[in-house]
Amino acid sequence: xxxxxxxxxxxxxxxxxxxxxxxxxxxxxxxxxxxxxxxxxxxxxxxxxxxxxxxxxxxxxxxxxxxxxxxxxxxxxxxxxxxxxxxxxxxxxxxxxxxxxxxxxxxxxxxxxxxxxxxxxxxxxxxxxxxxxxxxxxxxxxxxxxxxxxxxxxxxxxxxxxxxxxxxxxxxxxxxxxxxxxxxxxxxxxxxxxxxxxxxxxxxxxxxxxxxxxxxxxxxxxxxxxxxxxxxxxxxxxxxxxxxxxxxxxxxxxxxxxxxxxxxxxxxxxxxx
Numbered sequence: 336x337x338x339x340x341x342x343x344x345x346x347x348x349x350x351x352x353x354x355x356x357x358x359x360x361x362x363x364x365x366x367x368x369x370x371x372x373x374x375x376x377x378x379x380x381x382x383x384x385x386x387x388x389x390x391x392x393x394x395x396x397x398x399x400x401x402x403x404x405x406x407x408x409x410x411x412x413x414x415x416x417x418x419x420x421x422x423x424x425x426x427x428x429x430x431x432x433x434x435x436x437x438x439x440x441x442x443x444x445x446x447x448x449x450x451x452x453x454x455x456x457x458x459x460x461x462x463x464x465x466x467x468x469x470x471x472x473x474x475x476x477x478x479x480x481x482x483x484x485x486x487x488x489x490x491x492x493x494x495x496x497x498x499x500x501x502x503x504x505x506x507x508x509x510x511x512x513x514x515x516x517x518x519x520x521x522x523x524x525x526x527x528x529x530x531x532x533x534x535x536x537x538x539x540x541x542x543x544x545x546x547x548x549x550x551x552x553x554x555x556x557x558x559x560x561x562x563x564x565x566x567x568x569x570x571x572x573x574x575x576x577x578x579x580x581x582x583x584x585x586x587x588x589x590x591x592x593x594x595x596x597x598x599x600x601x602x603x604x605x606x607x608x
Contacts, residue, residue: 336494336538337562337605338370338377339400342384343443344556349381352442356421357402357449358413360489374491378402382559389444390555395500395546395598397558399438399446403495407435410451411481412490414474417449428477430470433458433536437474445557450495458536465520465529465536496531496538497561499600500546504528506597507541514581516574552599563604574604 343349350369353359359371359378367383379400390396404410414437417425424439426446436450459466501507504525511517517530520537527542539561543549565571575592578585586593591605 336497337564337603338372338380339397339494339497339561340380340382340559341397341443341445342387342556342559343381344385344387345443346381346383348442352421353379353381356416356424357447358416358489359492373489373493376491376493378492378494380559384556384559387554387556390552390557393546393549394555395502395549395552396555396600397445398498398500398540398542398545399448400494401436401448401450401496401498402492403434404449404451404492405490407451407477407481408483409490409492410435410437410449411478413449413492415478415482418474418478425474428472428474430472431467432470433465433467435472435477437472437477443556446498448498452495452536455534463518463520464522467521467529467536496535496540498540498542499558499596499598500549501541501543501596501598502546502549503543504541510596511539511541514577514583516577549598551597558600560601560603563602564607565604566607568606571604571606 346369353371354361359373361369362372362377363370369381370377372378417439426438426440428437434450434452436448439447441447507528511530512519517532519528520531521529527540529537529540531538575585575587578594583594591603593603595601
């Protein structure tokens with residue numbers, strides 16, 4: 336996964352939040368756009384869009400952007416920042432067997448997950464489905480166990496997965512699995528679908544928990560674009576052919592493919608830098 340672009344109403348406040356609370360670095364600022372990340376890797380791109388309004392309740396769009404940290408110490412450092420500077424943004428935590436995750440909401444209502452992955456050798460798969468759960472995870476215990484293990488303020492992190500709110504799971508499966516070519520890794524009936532490439536537990540997920548029956552999005556604050564990072568030109572070309580085969584409208588400039596899913600969520604596929 337590449338960076339996630341958010342359309343924001345208050346660029347200064349949102350920049351401060353992702354920089355000072357989530358502990359990302361400002362990698363670039365040009366005009367109405369600020370790029371934040373770690374170790375030179377873009378994670379969140381904030382685009383000032385004061386003319387847009389918040390989407391209506393129940394709309395499709397972003398459920399959360401999930402940022403994965405390379406160590407529990409780095410995750411604990413970011414979690415401590417949230418606890419000290421913006422505890423009201425914290426919404427919960429869970430051990431998902433494959434990962435340990437902490438959830439919060441940014442000042443404009445966008446969901447965020449901060450997490451750490453267990454080693455792949457510890458994941459369990461049954462008939463092609465990854466075993467995941469939602470078990471209790473005490474954030475205070477996590478902090479006590481992992482703070483100070485190593486200098487972690489600017490340890491690498493990246494977008495691990497992006498979770499979307501959609502209108503129905505069957506349409507999401509058709510688009511993300513059949514058309515884009517992701518592998519389905521976990522199906523929760525008509526509630527949610529998790530998909531990935533390369534055997535990861537999930538690079539994207541779609542659920543209807545807050546958005547069942549939602550139609551295509553109108554322009555609004557929140558999710559602007561999801562970037563997909565492809566490993567080579569052959570992969571990019573293959574994706575382009577798949578999309579054209581299924582009649583999906585694609586903007587192709589020779590280096591990137593830009594297209595929309597059935598809910599008007601914009602995706603841009605490009606080669607890994």
